[in-house]
Amino acid sequence: MTKRVNLEQYYASTLKELRFSQQFPIIMHRLFAFQVSPRRTLSHVPEAQGGPIRSDPNLLELFEELILSSKIETQSIVHLRSDNSETEPFGNQIREHFLEICYGSDQHASRGASEIAAKLSLAMDQRSSKHSLLVIDAHELNKQRRIALWLFPKDDVFRLQTTQRGNELRLLEDVFSKSSTWRKAAIFSGPRSEHGFRTGRVIDIQSRKTDERAADFWLRLFLNAFYAMDSKNSTYQLVSHLKDAFESSSGDQRDQLFAAMVALPRAPEKNWTYSRIAEQYLDPAYQDSFLNLIPDMVRESSFELDSELFEAKLKFRVFETNEGVWISCPSEQIGKSVRIDPRRSNIVVQGSIKNETIRARHVQ
Numbered sequence: 001m002t003k004r005v006n007l008e009q010y011y012a013s014t015l016k017e018l019r020f021s022q023q024f025p026i027i028m029h030r031l032f033a034f035q036v037s038p039r040r041t042l043s044h045v046p047e048a049q050g051g052p053i054r055s056d057p058n059l060l061e062l063f064e065e066l067i068l069s070s071k072i073e074t075q076s077i078v079h080l081r082s083d084n085s086e087t088e089p090f091g092n093q094i095r096e097h098f099l100e101i102c103y104g105s106d107q108h109a110s111r112g113a114s115e116i117a118a119k120l121s122l123a124m125d126q127r128s129s130k131h132s133l134l135v136i137d138a139h140e141l142n143k144q145r146r147i148a149l150w151l152f153p154k155d156d157v158f159r160l161q162t163t164q165r166g167n168e169l170r171l172l173e174d175v176f177s178k179s180s181t182w183r184k185a186a187i188f189s190g191p192r193s194e195h196g197f198r199t200g201r202v203i204d205i206q207s208r209k210t211d212e213r214a215a216d217f218w219l220r221l222f223l224n225a226f227y228a229m230d231s232k233n234s235t236y237q238l239v240s241h242l243k244d245a246f247e248s249s250s251g252d253q254r255d256q257l258f259a260a261m262v263a264l265p266r267a268p269e270k271n272w273t274y275s276r277i278a279e280q281y282l283d284p285a286y287q288d289s290f291l292n293l294i295p296d297m298v299r300e301s302s303f304e305l306d307s308e309l310f311e312a313k314l315k316f317r318v319f320e321t322n323e324g325v326w327i328s329c330p331s332e333q334i335g336k337s338v339r340i341d342p343r344r345s346n347i348v349v350q351g352s353i354k355n356e357t358i359r360a361r362h363v364q
Contacts, residue, residue: 029055030101030109031063032136034117036151038124048117050134052110063137067148072187075201077228078219094119094223098188098197101138102145109138120151123221130154146189147197151218153183184218199228234303239313241274245290253286258334261314265307274299319347 034050053059067073080092093115100112113136120134131154138147161168185203190196202225204218219225227233246257260281264272274294278287291299317334319327327349329338337351 029060030136030138031055031059032101032110032113032117034113034134034136036117036121036124036132036134037130039121048114048121050117051114052106063135063148063150066150067187070185070203072148072185072201072203075203076233077230078186078200078202078223078225079228080198080200081224081226083224092198092224095188095197098147099192101136102147102197103192116149120222123217125217141189144189144191144196146187149186151184186218186223200225229298229301229303231304231306232309235306235309236313237298238272238274238277238303238305239310241290241293242314244293249286249289252283253289256282256286257290258317262332264305265310270304270307271302272305273302321347 031053032051033053034048036048080095083091083093097112097116100108101116102109104112116136117134124132133150133152133154135150135152136147137150138145140146183203186200187202188197188200190198202219202223219227227237242257242261246254246261249257260277263281264277274291278290282290316328316330319329321327327338327347329349334340337349339348339350340346341348
């Protein structure tokens with residue numbers, strides 16, 4: 001019989017543990033490093049290349065500083081999903097490996113780290129870097145443990161040596177970029193209990209979408225996690241869905257979606273659901289086409305809208321004409337200095353020129 005769990009209370013307590021565990025200094029480390037390559041098409045689990053590495057003080061300091069400089073402790077909150085919700089409501093393979101690495105023996109820790117690397121490789125396809133460096137950093141935080149996962153892409157690096165005999169320029173192989181914008185990271189912490197390591201934070205600069213259509217191997221295929229419905233993440237998610245709906249619509253439906261984008265950040269209400277947005281701003285004939293873009297599991301989930309972030313992400317409306325002319329205008333200028341005739345698909349711009357320049361391409 002499946003155990004019934006109040007998820008909101010459960011995740012609230014886990015988030016409290018997460019914030020509590022970040023207040024204490026680092027005491028102990030376990031480090032692992034693996035070279036991983038895309039292997040999603042394989043039918044067998046690949047053997048990981050790498051393993052435990054010596055905890056050099058300079059290296060430990062580097063990863064401690066990376067936690068601070070990346071600001072991962074303030075990044076997107078995620079919850080681990082159950083691998084089989086019917087039999088184990090909170091069973092997650094990655095979490096089990098976290099516990100092995102942080103609380104198990106050296107042998108169990110090495111095995112867990114290797115299986116994490118293999119699982120990551122199976123989650124990656126050819127859109128990922130051909131070779132990447134996975135670093136697993138486990139350390140103690142006042143009787144609890146924290147684990148950080150870093151994924152760095154391979155990079156081409158030149159080394160210039162200048163001596164009395166002349167100058168030599170070499171291409172260094174097997175070099176991975178610590179500062180690349182393609183890097184990914186995850187951090188989880190907690191005690192050795194059913195509550196530990198279930199809620200964490202991630203960095204995934206490549207993807208802001210949180211639905212099943214996003215090709216997000218790091219969050220969905222590897223960690224088997226989903227974004228928490230905090231105001232920041234839910235606003236990013238709403239913006240993404242509204243953009244998709246707007247770009248796939250036309251006529252009255254598009255006008256209503258645009259009206260919703262203008263009205264939402266100015267509405268007195270701050271808490272919304274996708275269903276309520278559809279009911280309030282869209283005619284019944286258009287509601288289903290919008291809601292079909294939203295995963296069933298979040299359509300009725302309440303979230304708080306970050307009005308400032310929402311307006312920043314939908315600040316301009318951009319048009320491209322058949323003649324190759326691009327027009328970018330603030331939303332509030334639609335119907336004023338920028339007029340649209342939907343029947344003829346014409347646009348008219350009237351205003352005074354403030355500045356003029358020449359570019360290789362249009363301003364996005």
